[in-house]
Amino acid sequence: MTIEWLKPLVGHPGPFATVYLDATRAAEAGDRDVANRWRSVRRMLAKQGAPDGVLRDLDEAVDRPTRVPGPHGRVLIADAEGVLVDRVLREPPAVMAGVWHQVPSLLQAARSADQSVDALFVAVDRQGADFSAVDGEGHLVGESETFEGSHDEVSKTSSTSTKRATIESRAEDSWRRNAEAVAAEIGRRVAAAQPEIVLITGDVRAVNLVRGALGQEASRLTVEVPGGGRQGTGVHPDAFATAAADALDAFRERRQERSLAELREGLGREAGAVTSVDDVVEMLSRGQVKRLVLSEDLADDAARALRSWSDGDAGGPWFGGLLNGRHLWIGPEPLHIGVAKAQLEGLGVSEGLEELPAASALLRAAVAQDAGLTFAPAGSVELMDGVGATLRWHDDGTPHESADSMSGDSARRMAI
Numbered sequence: 001m002t003i004e005w006l007k008p009l010v011g012h013p014g015p016f017a018t019v020y021l022d023a024t025r026a027a028e029a030g031d032r033d034v035a036n037r038w039r040s041v042r043r044m045l046a047k048q049g050a051p052d053g054v055l056r057d058l059d060e061a062v063d064r065p066t067r068v069p070g071p072h073g074r075v076l077i078a079d080a081e082g083v084l085v086d087r088v089l090r091e092p093p094a095v096m097a098g099v100w101h102q103v104p105s106l107l108q109a110a111r112s113a114d115q116s117v118d119a120l121f122v123a124v125d126r127q128g129a130d131f132s133a134v135d136g137e138g139h140l141v142g143e144s145e146t147f148e149g150s151h152d153e154v155s156k157t158s159s160t161s162t163k164r165a166t167i168e169s170r171a172e173d174s175w176r177r178n179a180e181a182v183a184a185e186i187g188r189r190v191a192a193a194q195p196e197i198v199l200i201t202g203d204v205r206a207v208n209l210v211r212g213a214l215g216q217e218a219s220r221l222t223v224e225v226p227g228g229g230r231q232g233t234g235v236h237p238d239a240f241a242t243a244a245a246d247a248l249d250a251f252r253e254r255r256q257e258r259s260l261a262e263l264r265e266g267l268g269r270e271a272g273a274v275t276s277v278d279d280v281v282e283m284l285s286r287g288q289v290k291r292l293v294l295s296e297d298l299a300d301d302a303a304r305a306l307r308s309w310s311d312g313d314a315g316g317p318w319f320g321g322l323l324n325g326r327h328l329w330i331g332p333e334p335l336h337i338g339v340a341k342a343q344l345e346g347l348g349v350s351e352g353l354e355e356l357p358a359a360s361a362l363l364r365a366a367v368a369q370d371a372g373l374t375f376a377p378a379g380s381v382e383l384m385d386g387v388g389a390t391l392r393w394h395d396d397g398t399p400h401e402s403a404d405s406m407s408g409d410s411a412r413r414m415a416i
Contacts, residue, residue, distance in 0.1 A: 005113070006367045008084040009077065009104060010334055016079050016104040017050050019058060020093035020306075023066050023074040031065060037096060038062045045098040054100075057082050069139050075109040090115045090135075095307045103360045107294075107302035110363065114256075114375050117248050120195040122186060123230045124202040124210050126175045129182045130230045131189065134199060134248075139241050144231060147185050149178025179209030186222075187215045197221055197251050199244055201228030223247055259374040260381050262390050263293055267382075271394045276384035277358060278339055279399045281328060284365040285337050288391050288398070291372040292362060295386035299375060302359065328361035330354050334368025337361055362387065 009016075019041055026033050042055060061076055061083045073089030085104075089112040099105050121134040128148035133141040186198060198221045200207055207224060214222060225247050229235040266273025274283055283289050329338045332352035338344045344353055356364070366373060376383065391398065 002370075003110065003113070003363065003367050003373045004370065005085065005087055006106065006110075006363065010364060010368055012079055012081070012084065014079060014102045014104070015100060016077055016084075016102075017045055017054050017058060018099045018101070018105040019045070019062075019074075019076040019078075020095060020097050020105075020108060021062070021074045021076070022071075022092040022096050023068070023088070024071045024092055025065075034062070041096065041098040045100050048098075048100040050098075050100040051080065054078050054080060061086050068135055068141055070135075072135070073112065075112075077104045085109075087113065088135075089113070094303045097306055097309065099306070099309055103356055105302065105306055106363055107299045107359055108306065110294075110373055111296070111299040111375050114373065115252060117251055117255075118194075118196045119248065120186075120189060120193065120198045121244075122182075122198060122200045122202075122210075123228055124179075124182055124200065124206045125230050126203055126206045127178055129185070129202075129210075131185075134244060139237075139244075147182060149174075149181045175206065176209060179206060180213045182206075182210050183213035183215070183218070186210070187218045190218045190221060195221065196255070197223060197248070199223055199225050199247060201225045201240070201244075202230060223251070256374060259291055259293065259372070259390070260376055262291070263376075263388055264381055266390055267388070271398070273388060273390045274399050275382075275388035277326070277328075277362075277387055280362065280387050280389045281337055281339050281365075282399065283389055283391060284362065284369070284371075285335055286397070287335055287369045288393060289366060289369060289371045289389045290392045291374055291390045292366040293374050293376055293381070293383070293388040293390070294359075294362075295383055296375045296377055298359065298386050326358045327355045328358050330356055330361050330364065334365060337365045 019038075021034070021041060022037055023034055025031060038059075042058070045055060045058075057078050058076060061078075062074075066072065066074060066088050068088055071092055073092040075085065075087050075089055075093070076083055077085040087109065089109065091112060093108055093112070095108070119134050121132040121140065123130045123132070123144075128146065130144040130146055132144045135141050186200075189195075190198065198218060200210065200222055201224065211219065211222060211224070225240070225244050227235065227243050228240040263273050263275075267275060274280055280289070280292070284292075329341045329344055330336055330353070331344050331349040333349075336344055336347075336349055336352075341353060341355075363373075371389075376388075381388070
């Protein structure tokens, strides 16, 4: 999962309002359900001292419907300058809460986003295509965009004035040219939006022609989902949504396993990956991290801490924390990160130093260097401190280690 959606938070000193909201709309109540939930969370924020201006900005944002069907959640993060993050979550949050604090609460949002897939949906026939977004459950989201090929001789219906062979040749030529035009449009959209996967469905002959005309990158991303079609073609939406959801689930599993396999391989050969907070921090400070890997247990801990906070236990653990509230130091630049203040001072950084909960500091540095993020399920990989990273490169300054050979401190090792 990419986490560039957190980039608007980089450089903002806080405090922040973090809102986790169940955005599901009941058929009979509509937006009233969401409005009632938001009023409860709003009172929570006001009680913690969130300014009226921040609350008004959030009011306006929450009033804008997500237009996403079925159960889903929403995370919003705002400061005095306005709403910085407004993201739909695949599932309603485990804890619905609002927090006004110096740092945003990100782990729940990041974990939910790890289950999201940036997909482009294309339904084709022999004349053109409909382009749509699709949610994590396989349902179409928002308005479709129609693209029509310029060749309209798509029927092989016979004519008394034209030979059948000529009609068939013209029709097949039109199919091919329209397919080439659709393939070119898919390639343009892939280059512009960079989706993770392209789901294609529709007329079987048209699908085959379009796939055969795709460029290399679009072809690599494209997966066929049978049973769908363009709007108005009589496709059963629920049955197709099930097939699309299965394709997205399979993609998520492949994506996660690729990331964890790369981490396991790097740790096994003691090159290309590190684990433990200290070593991950060192690699982040060098801009060397390709993908940050966190234990799902850490997200569970953050959810429990957030629940305590929302229940009024403001003296509980810092909700963005890691390792029982461990903190890290950051400086004014995104790659200024260290396990101790002295590390940054040794680099000549004397101003703008700040201590943050470890999870917030790790995510901040990862976002700044365009690193990805993966959550590791129980039993999938062995991590020290519940954190690891795969690396963009390996040199003499990279820690040479494996999960079994690092510090010998077995108490810090977390089998997850």
